[in-house]
Amino acid sequence: MKYYNNKLEEWKSSGNLRSLPDVVHRGKWIEKEGQTMLNLSSNDYLGLSSRQDLRNEFIGQLQESGLPFSSSSSRLLTGNFPIYTELEELMAERFEREAALLFNSGYHANTGILPALTDKQSFILADKLIHASIIDGIRLSGAPYQRYRHCDYEHLEQLLVKYAHEYEQIIIVTESIFSMDGDVADLRRLVSLKKSYPNIWLYVDEAHAIGVRGKNGLGIAEEQDCIRDIDLLVGTFGKALGSMGAYLICSRTVREYLINTMRPLIFSTALPPAQIAWTKFLFEKLPYFTDERHRLSVISRLLSEALKGKGGEISASHIIPFIIGENKDCILTSLSLQRKGFYCLPVRPPTVPKGTARIRFSLTADITEEEIRFMIYDLYQNT
Numbered sequence: 001m002k003y004y005n006n007k008l009e010e011w012k013s014s015g016n017l018r019s020l021p022d023v024v025h026r027g028k029w030i031e032k033e034g035q036t037m038l039n040l041s042s043n044d045y046l047g048l049s050s051r052q053d054l055r056n057e058f059i060g061q062l063q064e065s066g067l068p069f070s071s072s073s074s075r076l077l078t079g080n081f082p083i084y085t086e087l088e089e090l091m092a093e094r095f096e097r098e099a100a101l102l103f104n105s106g107y108h109a110n111t112g113i114l115p116a117l118t119d120k121q122s123f124i125l126a127d128k129l130i131h132a133s134i135i136d137g138i139r140l141s142g143a144p145y146q147r148y149r150h151c152d153y154e155h156l157e158q159l160l161v162k163y164a165h166e167y168e169q170i171i172i173v174t175e176s177i178f179s180m181d182g183d184v185a186d187l188r189r190l191v192s193l194k195k196s197y198p199n200i201w202l203y204v205d206e207a208h209a210i211g212v213r214g215k216n217g218l219g220i221a222e223e224q225d226c227i228r229d230i231d232l233l234v235g236t237f238g239k240a241l242g243s244m245g246a247y248l249i250c251s252r253t254v255r256e257y258l259i260n261t262m263r264p265l266i267f268s269t270a271l272p273p274a275q276i277a278w279t280k281f282l283f284e285k286l287p288y289f290t291d292e293r294h295r296l297s298v299i300s301r302l303l304s305e306a307l308k309g310k311g312g313e314i315s316a317s318h319i320i321p322f323i324i325g326e327n328k329d330c331i332l333t334s335l336s337l338q339r340k341g342f343y344c345l346p347v348r349p350p351t352v353p354k355g356t357a358r359i360r361f362s363l364t365a366d367i368t369e370e371e372i373r374f375m376i377y378d379l380y381q382n383t
Contacts, residue, residue: 015327037343047366048242176220182319211240
């Protein structure tokens with residue numbers, strides 16, 4: 001116990017101690033300790049989770065369906081309700097691919113897919129800034145791996161030349177929109193590199209892009225017109241889609257193989273059928289949220305322009321970093337903005353590299369241009 005107390009004190013003194021916030025959500029607003037603040041730290045990118053009109057429409061359908069609020073089992077036992085298959089078939093059709101497979105969360109997906117599909121004859125080449133859940137999946141796989149410099153495709157190509165003939169299979173792993181910087185991968189370039197060799201697969205995590213990018217909201221892969229060329233296309237429902245869970249778009253063969261080998265899928269109770277029905281309800285409407293995607297794009301550009309030279313220039317999305325540097329300065333800036341009515345949180349090492357503590361602005365479509373301008377004014381008054 002002494003060890004744990006010492007570590008807690010160490011994190012507290014360095015400004016790295018985390019705690020669970022006690023907050024109340026009211027649409028785009030957060031209530032904390034009696035103060036109401038504009039939520040600038042939400043992953044509800046399209047603002048769907050709090051839409052009362054959508055809730056009312058869905059609840060009527062749910063009451064008619066009689067779907068239960070618990071699956072009570074894994075899908076391989078008695079938990080495979082028809083609604084799961086309906087959503088998977090809908091997603092495969094929308095993505096124009098052979099198959100889709102659902103998971104309980106993005107973490108389940110990213111820690112389960114690679115361990116199931118790789119062995120010692122596989123080699124993983126992953127972007128330096130991939131999400132922690134993918135890193136955990138790589139480590140659990142036991143396969144040899146190397147990280148290429150962030151979005152440095154010349155470095156990746158050098159590694160491919162070096163390793164492509166040494167392994168039976170190489171998997172390139174990237175996010176499409178990166179969670180801390182908000183920059184965007186060049187998926188077309190990655191597809192081109194993949195096609196240069198017969199034994200390379202491409203794994204893309206669209207967690208922060210699904211819903212908000214592409215003509216129909218299918219992500220950066222749709223925007224860059226390369227859905228068909230991505231072997232393992234992963235995404236989540238818990239962000240822009242306002243629900244819970246995750247998915248993989250893949251071949252029928254990969255789907256069936258994972259059903260037989262992927263431990264987080266095999267040994268987890270499936271998400272509630274009612275939850276899957278809510279996800280399907282929203283996914284069916286995804287192509288029609290064009291106004292929400294446009295508004296999100298407008299306010300994102302507005303904030304990025306205002307933060308040029310301070311981190312905004314890095315972003316090409318609705319995730320915009322304001323890089324401050326030292327932990328304590330970052331915390332003080334965050335608290336100052338909260339006092340002025342803007343709920344934004346500090347992100348510190350080890351989540352980001354040392355010396356790059358930042359406020360990670362995560363924008364949603366229900367935030368107005370006027371609200372962003374007010375926040376920019378207060379931000380510059382503070383700095």
